[in-house]
Amino acid sequence: MTILQEHAPNPAADDAGRPIGYGRLQRKEDPRFVRGRGHYVDDITLPGMLHGAILRSPVAHARLVSIDTSAALAHPGVVAVITGADLLGLGLAWAPTLSADVQAVLVTDKVRFQGQEVAFVVAEDRYAARDALELIEVDYDVLPPLVDARKALDPDAPVVRDEMEGRTDNHIFDWEAGNKAETDAVFAAADVVVSQEIVYPRSHPAPMETCGAVADFDAVTGKLTLYETSQAPHAHRTLFAMVAGIPEHKIRIVSPDIGGGFGNKVGIYPGYILAVVGSIVTGKPVKWMEDRSENLMSTSFARDYIMQGEIAATKDGKILAVRTSVLADHGAFNATAQPTKYPAGFFHIFTGSYDLQAAHCSVTGVYTNKAPGGVAYACSFRVTEAVYLIERLVDILAAKLEVDPAELRLKNLIKPEQFPYPNKTGWEYDSGNYERALRLSMSMAGYDDLRREQRAKRDRGELMGIGISFFTETVGAGPRKHMDIVGLGMNDGAELRVHPTGKAVVRISVQSQGQGHETTFAQIVAEEIGIPPEDIDVVHGDTDQTPFGLGTYGSRSTPVSGAAVALVARKVREKARFIAAAMLETRPEDLEWEKGRWFVKGDPSVGKTIAEIAMGAYGTVALPEGIDGNLDAEVTYDPPNLTFPFGAYICVVDVDPGTGHVAVRRFVAVDDCGTRINPMIIEGQVHGGLTDGVGMALMQFIEFDESGNNLGGSFMDYLIPTAMEVPDWETGYTVTPSPHHPIGAKGIGESATVGSPPAIVNAVVDALSPFGITHMDMPCTPARVWAAIQGRPRPPI
Amino acid sequence: MQIPAPFEYARADTVDDAIALLSRHGPEARIIAGGHSLLPMMKLRLARPEWLIDINDLYELDFVLRDGDRLRIGALTRHTTLLESAEIAALFPIVGDAERVIADPIVRNRGTIGGSLCQADPAEDLATVCDVLGAEAIVRGPSGERMLTMTEFHRGAYETAVAPDELLCEVRIPIRPRSGSAYEKVERRVGDWAVAAAGAALSFAEDGTIAVASVGLTAVGLDGTVGAVTELLRGERPGEPLFIEAGRLAALAADPVADQRGPIDYKRHLADELTRRVLRRASDRAAQSAGATGHPTTPQEG
Numbered sequence A: 001m002t003i004l005q006e007h008a009p010n011p012a013a014d015d016a017g018r019p020i021g022y023g024r025l026q027r028k029e030d031p032r033f034v035r036g037r038g039h040y041v042d043d044i045t046l047p048g049m050l051h052g053a054i055l056r057s058p059v060a061h062a063r064l065v066s067i068d069t070s071a072a073l074a075h076p077g078v079v080a081v082i083t084g085a086d087l088l089g090l091g092l093a094w095a096p097t098l099s100a101d102v103q104a105v106l107v108t109d110k111v112r113f114q115g116q117e118v119a120f121v122v123a124e125d126r127y128a129a130r131d132a133l134e135l136i137e138v139d140y141d142v143l144p145p146l147v148d149a150r151k152a153l154d155p156d157a158p159v160v161r162d163e164m165e166g167r168t169d170n171h172i173f174d175w176e177a178g179n180k181a182e183t184d185a186v187f188a189a190a191d192v193v194v195s196q197e198i199v200y201p202r203s204h205p206a207p208m209e210t211c212g213a214v215a216d217f218d219a220v221t222g223k224l225t226l227y228e229t230s231q232a233p234h235a236h237r238t239l240f241a242m243v244a245g246i247p248e249h250k251i252r253i254v255s256p257d258i259g260g261g262f263g264n265k266v267g268i269y270p271g272y273i274l275a276v277v278g279s280i281v282t283g284k285p286v287k288w289m290e291d292r293s294e295n296l297m298s299t300s301f302a303r304d305y306i307m308q309g310e311i312a313a314t315k316d317g318k319i320l321a322v323r324t325s326v327l328a329d330h331g332a333f334n335a336t337a338q339p340t341k342y343p344a345g346f347f348h349i350f351t352g353s354y355d356l357q358a359a360h361c362s363v364t365g366v367y368t369n370k371a372p373g374g375v376a377y378a379c380s381f382r383v384t385e386a387v388y389l390i391e392r393l394v395d396i397l398a399a400k401l402e403v404d405p406a407e408l409r410l411k412n413l414i415k416p417e418q419f420p421y422p423n424k425t426g427w428e429y430d431s432g433n434y435e436r437a438l439r440l441s442m443s444m445a446g447y448d449d450l451r452r453e454q455r456a457k458r459d460r461g462e463l464m465g466i467g468i469s470f471f472t473e474t475v476g477a478g479p480r481k482h483m484d485i486v487g488l489g490m491n492d493g494a495e496l497r498v499h500p501t502g503k504a505v506v507r508i509s510v511q512s513q514g515q516g517h518e519t520t521f522a523q524i525v526a527e528e529i530g531i532p533p534e535d536i537d538v539v540h541g542d543t544d545q546t547p548f549g550l551g552t553y554g555s556r557s558t559p560v561s562g563a564a565v566a567l568v569a570r571k572v573r574e575k576a577r578f579i580a581a582a583m584l585e586t587r588p589e590d591l592e593w594e595k596g597r598w599f600v601k602g603d604p605s606v607g608k609t610i611a612e613i614a615m616g617a618y619g620t621v622a623l624p625e626g627i628d629g630n631l632d633a634e635v636t637y638d639p640p641n642l643t644f645p646f647g648a649y650i651c652v653v654d655v656d657p658g659t660g661h662v663a664v665r666r667f668v669a670v671d672d673c674g675t676r677i678n679p680m681i682i683e684g685q686v687h688g689g690l691t692d693g694v695g696m697a698l699m700q701f702i703e704f705d706e707s708g709n710n711l712g713g714s715f716m717d718y719l720i721p722t723a724m725e726v727p728d729w730e731t732g733y734t735v736t737p738s739p740h741h742p743i744g745a746k747g748i749g750e751s752a753t754v755g756s757p758p759a760i761v762n763a764v765v766d767a768l769s770p771f772g773i774t775h776m777d778m779p780c781t782p783a784r785v786w787a788a789i790q791g792r793p794r795p796p797i
Numbered sequence B: 001m002q003i004p005a006p007f008e009y010a011r012a013d014t015v016d017d018a019i020a021l022l023s024r025h026g027p028e029a030r031i032i033a034g035g036h037s038l039l040p041m042m043k044l045r046l047a048r049p050e051w052l053i054d055i056n057d058l059y060e061l062d063f064v065l066r067d068g069d070r071l072r073i074g075a076l077t078r079h080t081t082l083l084e085s086a087e088i089a090a091l092f093p094i095v096g097d098a099e100r101v102i103a104d105p106i107v108r109n110r111g112t113i114g115g116s117l118c119q120a121d122p123a124e125d126l127a128t129v130c131d132v133l134g135a136e137a138i139v140r141g142p143s144g145e146r147m148l149t150m151t152e153f154h155r156g157a158y159e160t161a162v163a164p165d166e167l168l169c170e171v172r173i174p175i176r177p178r179s180g181s182a183y184e185k186v187e188r189r190v191g192d193w194a195v196a197a198a199g200a201a202l203s204f205a206e207d208g209t210i211a212v213a214s215v216g217l218t219a220v221g222l223d224g225t226v227g228a229v230t231e232l233l234r235g236e237r238p239g240e241p242l243f244i245e246a247g248r249l250a251a252l253a254a255d256p257v258a259d260q261r262g263p264i265d266y267k268r269h270l271a272d273e274l275t276r277r278v279l280r281r282a283s284d285r286a287a288q289s290a291g292a293t294g295h296p297t298t299p300q301e302g
């Protein structure tokens, strides 16, 4: 691993070199994970706990004719069997999704995708529950399925959602952004226009820990405690209150250690609701943990965008405009998690990192007989699809103009002095120095040498490809006036308490799934009030213990919650000043701050540390008017804008022309996420995201056969990349702080997942360019790469 | 967690004990060796044995032994042992080629050669390896021991000649002088089952012509070796035109099905491409082996 521009030694480090504030610091949570002492939902065992298992539909589209649970109920150990009919009686058969649609908790009328929930067995152990599933007899009347989204709007297409009043087709929404007339005019006058259909196939977040819940409803107190794999415990609490009719103060959601989310754990799955129903019905705690196949087949997928893209330019390579129309396959229920106003998420960032005259997109969402969701997989609300579209189009344009793709990008990137940059679809990019990042990546990669090597190899008939992508993300959702999920503004709270001995606890509303919140947020507090991160406990994931907020997804934790934490720490610091002044018998305005301590201006030897001030706050010091006896504060942060992280990635691949096998030889990633809090955590996020990118670009997609059978229901079929497929990552960075963010941080969680697939595909296409190839769809499996070059003349190499 | 259907379990102390247990519990009893094929199928409930007879205590089946002009490998020998054996690497480099691309270290630490052959998955790499090396299988049952050629052993996908009350005990591979072998696999990801793979073994006569040759294919619908290639190569001098023709014949012999790993034409192409590659490498290795000391692998008493 190469790291360019290593941080200077942190001046504010303790004797062991650990930073008091920002800097490299081993993660506080790791000792428990590496010692196997993490505590996940499946580790939770409550007295008398029962176990649930879900019967799932083997077919994609069918009327439910009858269901007989008597044999299952008679199976030893079985306590209850719940069907859709039972839920109808409770008013719980359908639950609202995160996108103003409803989703069946258990099938009542019709199965709409393979793997859909049909019945729920509760038993004394998970073996009995699983065995009893086979004893439930279900009679299905199979219907023709709608598998191909392209056929969803055909007049004779099967109607997936015929239960909805007056619905006769599979259309969900049309949405557009940008100015169509203006864009069309620019296209009409342009020298060069290239167009391409670009498919971002359906993929799956596939977190290591599958989804699950333990529901514990106490009939005496009326309190529901729900342990679940959730990226957004507070939003889940409110939704449960709205759905289940349990008052919100009687619901406690606990999201313990989470083994990866990537968006998979944003939504509320039928299994969670069924665990709750199971607990209410049996009066006992009920655990439900899905298995791997259930996770892959029924929980939120990602992507599935068929994009028709066009780019217009002058003949000397000035990019003028981009337009696209998208067909979005949302599966059987519209369950995407995104701000209400934006049914296609933030896809309208597809203008990328380029200074354009015009842009327009239209997105049409349709139902099909596939699993619902579309939340995520580290996509920053569809930024992944957007970046892939523009970065492929720019490469296709470069091929058409016969110019180097790096040159074409350099010529068109938004310039530093243009920020804040209003793009043509309504965003205001906060800050950027794009050329610097691209040039850094090119120098790290040795771009010119690589091109020379490529030419020499081509002369020998070898296929080597170099791919570039330059991405701009829009993360940190978001300003409450524009952004909500089911009516809840996308803001986050933080509470900080400094105890009398100067140790602190910060309570946050976002929830880590592996991102290292317990370290990063402690470092933010440490930076602001100058006590070591080890002395700051970060509490998260329990709605009874933390302030309200919308959770962790869309790279929003640091941009939103991180800001809240910095501001709450500043509030405490300011309060400390008043208390210090009282202790030193001076005026607050006569004090000056240095990390960890207020001292008297002009006399640095006289001052009070935060620990001393804390003891003073809770002690007997006479406090000034309006200052109460603690060192606590709370805030809720409403971001003024989103943040716009960016990066320049370069990928080098070698393609075996005989087998179509692609090997990623090198990968250079330069990221700019603004202020860097813990570079080690940032690099970890980047490494993981790049690995994800290799998976999507080279091996992953959820395929369905014509009957709607999911062909990717296990890790034998749905492939996860390992260390064997990835090169030694070469990471670098630049720092362009966000001007509107309290600490200038922009978020890093999804950058690499967003930015890497186009770099890899661009490299593969570049390798195949001697065959005249300018595009191929992901994933670039050996079979597809080989097929791409068949029937084409052997290149003159 | 994926949960198999209920089953009973017994641990065998000896080979005879294992056979007795199999006889006692009938055709729904299954041997479990490494468990890396059987357990995944049980978890998906594709396999539902009523009894599992565990043979992991039968250390007498875990050996690699040179015995005159053949190498004997116990059925319980783990993939890792095969991969790490210097003797096997020297005699049959094809085994190392294949083992390196079978699954991952976790699977290789437990999975066995016996389990691989008895599983008879069409994508099982060691089946091809044993085919091209001309191995024999030693099988024992209530009525004694029998020896099967690989042709006799195979009965198509997921089936073998091993009866429900029999145990595969050993695999024997003939050692030939002036020989070389190689294996190559195309996979979508390291550790994935083959999209297609090919293995080749060659021995030269003293005059440098090919004395014995065989090519086998994995995951493309061919049991055993490609007879036409064996015929083609016998008595010829190795060379590129010959290997190109062998590749063509191998592709003809292949009968692949389309699946998520690739379409038929691609897999057929791989049969051709990989056959050429493994023949080249096997031939180079055979030439090295012949050239190194003249008779490096002459049989000797073991």
Ligand SMILES: Cc1cc2nc3c(=O)[nH]c(=O)nc-3n(C[C@H](O)[C@H](O)[C@H](O)COP(=O)(O)OP(=O)(O)OC[C@H]3O[C@@H](n4cnc5c(N)ncnc54)[C@H](O)[C@@H]3O)c2cc1C
Pocket (backbone or CB within 6 Å): B030, B031, B032, B033, B034, B035, B036, B037, B038, B039, B040, B075, B076, B101, B102, B103, B104, B107, B110, B111, B112, B113, B114, B115, B116, B117, B118, B119, B123, B124, B125, B126, B162, B166, B167, B168, B169, B191, B192, B193, B194
């Ligand atoms: C993730 C994964 C990837 C894999 N990838 C590959 C790959 O790329 N290539 C490849 O070739 N293999 C692959 N395998 C399979 C692996 O090699 C298995 O270990 C092997 O196929 C079976 O060996 P085992 O000892 O585990 O057999 P088991 O699973 O224990 O048994 C398999 C079958 O053989 C029977 N059996 C076992 N031993 C005997 C015996 N001595 N006599 C009679 N019957 C017996 C059992 O009853 C059972 O029916 C993979 C496995 C996994 C889990």
